[in-house]
Amino acid sequence: MRQLPALCHFLPYTCSQVTNPSIDPLREPMELKTYLGRKPDKLEFDENGRLVTKLTPQLVLNVPIMFSAMSFGSISLNACESLARAATQLGIYYNTGEGGLHSSLYRYGKNTIAQVASGRFGVHADYLNAAAALEIKIGQGAKPGIGGHLPGEKVRAEVSATRMIPEGSDAISPAPHHDIYSIEDLRQLIYALKEATNYAKPVIVKIAAVHNVAAIASGIARAGADIIAIDGFRGGTGAAPLRIRDNVGIPIEMAIAAVDTRLKEEGIRHQVSVVAAGSMRNSADIIKAIALGADAVYIATSALIAIGCHMCQKCNTGKCNWGIATQDPQLVKRLNPNIGARRLVNLITAWEHEIKEMLGGMGINSIESLRGNREMLRGVGLTQKEMDILGIKAAGE
Amino acid sequence: MLREKYERVPSGCAVSGIMDRSGRRFSGNDIIQSIALMRERSNGLGGGFAAYGIYPEYKDHYAFHMFYDDEQAREISERFLNEHFNIAEAGPIPTKKVSSIKNEPIIWRYFALPKEEKLTSSGLLPDEFVAQCVINLNKKIDGAFVVSSGKNMGAFKGVGYPEDIGEFYRLYEYEGYTWTAHGRFPTNTPGWWGGAHPFTLLDLSVVHNGELSSYGTNRRYLNEFGYECTMQTDTEVVAYLLDLFTRRQGMPLEMACKIMAPPMWDEIERMPDDDKALYTALRTVYGKALMNGPFSIIVAFSNGMVALNDRIKLRPLVAAEKGDVLYVSSEESAIIEICPQPDKIWAPRAGEPVIGMLEEVKA
Numbered sequence: 001m002r003q004l005p006a007l008c009h010f011l012p013y014t015c016s017q018v019t020n021p022s023i024d025p026l027r028e029p030m031e032l033k034t035y036l037g038r039k040p041d042k043l044e045f046d047e048n049g050r051l052v053t054k055l056t057p058q059l060v061l062n063v064p065i066m067f068s069a070m071s072f073g074s075i076s077l078n079a080c081e082s083l084a085r086a087a088t089q090l091g092i093y094y095n096t097g098e099g100g101l102h103s104s105l106y107r108y109g110k111n112t113i114a115q116v117a118s119g120r121f122g123v124h125a126d127y128l129n130a131a132a133a134l135e136i137k138i139g140q141g142a143k144p145g146i147g148g149h150l151p152g153e154k155v156r157a158e159v160s161a162t163r164m165i166p167e168g169s170d171a172i173s174p175a176p177h178h179d180i181y182s183i184e185d186l187r188q189l190i191y192a193l194k195e196a197t198n199y200a201k202p203v204i205v206k207i208a209a210v211h212n213v214a215a216i217a218s219g220i221a222r223a224g225a226d227i228i229a230i231d232g233f234r235g236g237t238g239a240a241p242l243r244i245r246d247n248v249g250i251p252i253e254m255a256i257a258a259v260d261t262r263l264k265e266e267g268i269r270h271q272v273s274v275v276a277a278g279s280m281r282n283s284a285d286i287i288k289a290i291a292l293g294a295d296a297v298y299i300a301t302s303a304l305i306a307i308g309c310h311m312c313q314k315c316n317t318g319k320c321n322w323g324i325a326t327q328d329p330q331l332v333k334r335l336n337p338n339i340g341a342r343r344l345v346n347l348i349t350a351w352e353h354e355i356k357e358m359l360g361g362m363g364i365n366s367i368e369s370l371r372g373n374r375e376m377l378r379g380v381g382l383t384q385k386e387m388d389i390l391g392i393k394a395a396g397e
Numbered sequence: 398m399l400r401e402k403y404e405r406v407p408s409g410c411a412v413s414g415i416m417d418r419s420g421r422r423f424s425g426n427d428i429i430q431s432i433a434l435m436r437e438r439s440n441g442l443g444g445g446f447a448a449y450g451i452y453p454e455y456k457d458h459y460a461f462h463m464f465y466d467d468e469q470a471r472e473i474s475e476r477f478l479n480e481h482f483n484i485a486e487a488g489p490i491p492t493k494k495v496s497s498i499k500n501e502p503i504i505w506r507y508f509a510l511p512k513e514e515k516l517t518s519s520g521l522l523p524d525e526f527v528a529q530c531v532i533n534l535n536k537k538i539d540g541a542f543v544v545s546s547g548k549n550m551g552a553f554k555g556v557g558y559p560e561d562i563g564e565f566y567r568l569y570e571y572e573g574y575t576w577t578a579h580g581r582f583p584t585n586t587p588g589w590w591g592g593a594h595p596f597t598l599l600d601l602s603v604v605h606n607g608e609l610s611s612y613g614t615n616r617r618y619l620n621e622f623g624y625e626c627t628m629q630t631d632t633e634v635v636a637y638l639l640d641l642f643t644r645r646q647g648m649p650l651e652m653a654c655k656i657m658a659p660p661m662w663d664e665i666e667r668m669p670d671d672d673k674a675l676y677t678a679l680r681t682v683y684g685k686a687l688m689n690g691p692f693s694i695i696v697a698f699s700n701g702m703v704a705l706n707d708r709i710k711l712r713p714l715v716a717a718e719k720g721d722v723l724y725v726s727s728e729e730s731a732i733i734e735i736c737p738q739p740d741k742i743w744a745p746r747a748g749e750p751v752i753g754m755l756e757e758v759k760a
Contacts, residue, residue, distance in 0.1 A: 020608040035681040368684030369611035
């Protein structure tokens, strides 16, 4: 399955010719600002036309891209700090993964998403309240259905303190949350987190893209999540069992299209936000994910490559030569967070420029007009069934 | 080739509108003259008008203007109409033979009120009941098309240059207080009368010059609120968005315009706090209703008219006033043609709606 070409290769997007002018982002405003969170059906106004409705908390992104969950422990503190600083500079968010939040990173809280996963490592009141949003991780695209395993060699003093586990012990998170055996349990955890943070932060629920992802997403929306993150089967990892990594889950393009359509049919798509993840390798992948229905995307592998990852796939050994997936002080210091942050800012800024060029080409000057705009895509070399699920026409139609 | 109803056809266009805010009625001559001047902006493949105040004798009845492909479609539709409505008067809309107008459908008109028992059993308000019936007629009866369905108003449209369409329908014989007109330049030749503008729902009519690059997004958003965009036209999307915001959600018209053509984020940043909160909320909640791409539209309804441009003014729009009369048009010349010395004439800024309301409504 890994060897299959990515589906988005078969989805050319369109651009304006004659009847509709393309818009030049060098000369005209081009808006990428994105609000993630729960939205009401409608706004209410008093008789003087003043707004009465109060919006629930939202994440505000300057670019519809966030850094996906990578825990302190699996990656080094310098890598975490690179992500946190870049997110702050860019006006976006990074995600702690399930490793807790190192005390030195609390100052980046405004741009931090704090994850609550099945191991609950490093989860406490200060951790939750320090962040801008909370994420319950049910599954991840690289290894749906199984838990996590951080080898003891990576659990040194700082990781041990942050995760609140003994030094040198394996950090094993269970496959399911043992307090979530059904959808109503998920609802309880969502509201427990909201209670703990005074309803001041949106709650994200992240699931892997699996066969019945649309129905699950609908349940998550109804359980009270503000944002649904969906992680496709090409999602990266340096430490997942090979057979699982290569055989579980479905392509993110299919999953996003199916979820967007299902939520639309149920009339609740406008109430929640949807984040797509799982191998967003470049800005065109992002454009296509948004046209298929995502509000924003998570990236992780591409972010790590920007700070020096060579994809040698030995993260599990803790001997990362580039100072990223290691806790060995000699290796960690190879990654300078000043340089790491700068490279991440460069990456996202470049993608931002590219997204603006592509949007302008389509005659669109605001990213919200691309969301779920399947008219902008056509299919080449796909079966009719696949195109029906994607909600697109064939090229030439 | 698919009929236009089943395929989206981009068009360029001319639009024009005249409204007497005092409610004084005047004949269709002015609007025909105005739109005729912009002949270069259309290509003879679509023209149409909306007129308000033209049926004072039936002002409380819903006036259905219908196109039928054949007698069978008419029979089926009339069975449907008779089942749901009490019809006060029915008959063909008077037309005149014009050499350039060909292949006209069967064109009928009905003045009708919903049957009490149907209304009660549906549990709907009369307007919603009629809207549902219109959607059903268009969707389910092959060869039938509802041209307009509002009270004391009507749409007159077809395939041809707008001035010829005006003559065909003998619009100089009608008197109304608001008139809008459209000349069309579609990029291929479907030749379907229903595809011409204005597009209407109840008393709301839209004439539109432009192409929405946000069509796919807008359409999916409307789907969520039960609107099925069966016509594949941008104009339909405009009408449904306005219907959703003003009729169903009870929002002020100006606010609805600010959803469809909102200020830029950097402008919102510079606003005073109250406005900043308002516009941030509008864009956050209604982002998918933003209409992107070039457009100038004129929307008319029983008690007013509004003209609106896209956010970066990619299509032309000019407005003028003389006394109680408000003029809006694609070109200044089309206004000067019928009102040589207006009190005021201006090019509305991008995204700034020009709104005219009947005086009695303001009071």
